[in-house]
Amino acid sequence: MSRGTDTLTIGWLYPDLMNIYGDRGNVLTLYQRARWRGLTVDVLELGKGETRGMERVDLFFFGGGQDREQGLVYEDLVEHKAELLARAIAGGAAVLAVCGGYQLLGHYYQTAEGERYPGVGLLDVITEAGDRRCIGDVVVEANPALGLDPPTLVGFENHSGRTFLGEGVQPLGSVRWGSGNNGADGTEGAVAGNLFGTYLHGSLLPKNPHLADLVIARALGRGLEPLDDQLELAAHRRILERESQRR
DSSP, rough: OOOSEEEEEEEEOOTTTTTTTTHHHHHHHHOOOOHHHEEEEEEEEEEOOOTTTTGGGEEEOOOOOOHHHEEEEEEEHHIIIHHHHHHHHHTTOOEETHHHHHHHTTTEEEEETTTEEOOOOOSEEEEEEEEEEEEEEEEEEGGGGGGGSSSSEEEEEEEEEEEEEETBOOOOEEEEEEEEESSSSOOEOOOEETTTOOOBBBGGGGGGGHHHHHHHHHHHHHHOOOOOOOOHHHHHHHHHHHHHHHH
8 A cells, every 4th residue: 555655546446347327437536636636646457356456555446337247246356355455444445335336345235036145244234125226316415524525415326226334334424315325214325434335426526526535535544735626516516506406
């Protein structure tokens, strides 16, 4: 890991299989916002069977995928990467996991037929199949403990899984509009130390630069100099205004 240096190493898990609904934009945002601050940024693409360099990753990104793609990466994740991920998280690495990646980091996913697939258990959540898909724009009031400014997050969700948080995690935020984790308890996403999970796609970070900076700061173990985010936050506000008018 490169904590305390001027280098940020991003580990992109399964970029070929877990990359839908604009998830690539999250990696580009993390990369560019670090570069704007004068950091040297390395991006490691960690596909199936690839583990080289994982020990020096500061920030892992794990995107979403269809059920077939999740099945393809599951065995590889368990066999080759879970132990290295756990070791990196214990050493202070940050993780941002979206939708399918979020689910795979939990304890298990249970299908509508009752079949249970164990996860890697790095995040204290469980996921069960729902009877309908949760699709549409989402507005979230961020967890106050994160200190985000503005205190809102915007994105797009498209999932049939219902995720429930265990005692070891806090929600990323509470749903103002949308379904969030499960459509029942009003929560969206999960936070445990430097590990962040969410259902927000579309892509998440270009419209939420304050969350991108939080993840980068956690990965580096230090604060960041502010950037001029007028354009990004204008897009953020337009989404808030649009959703407010629709309700």
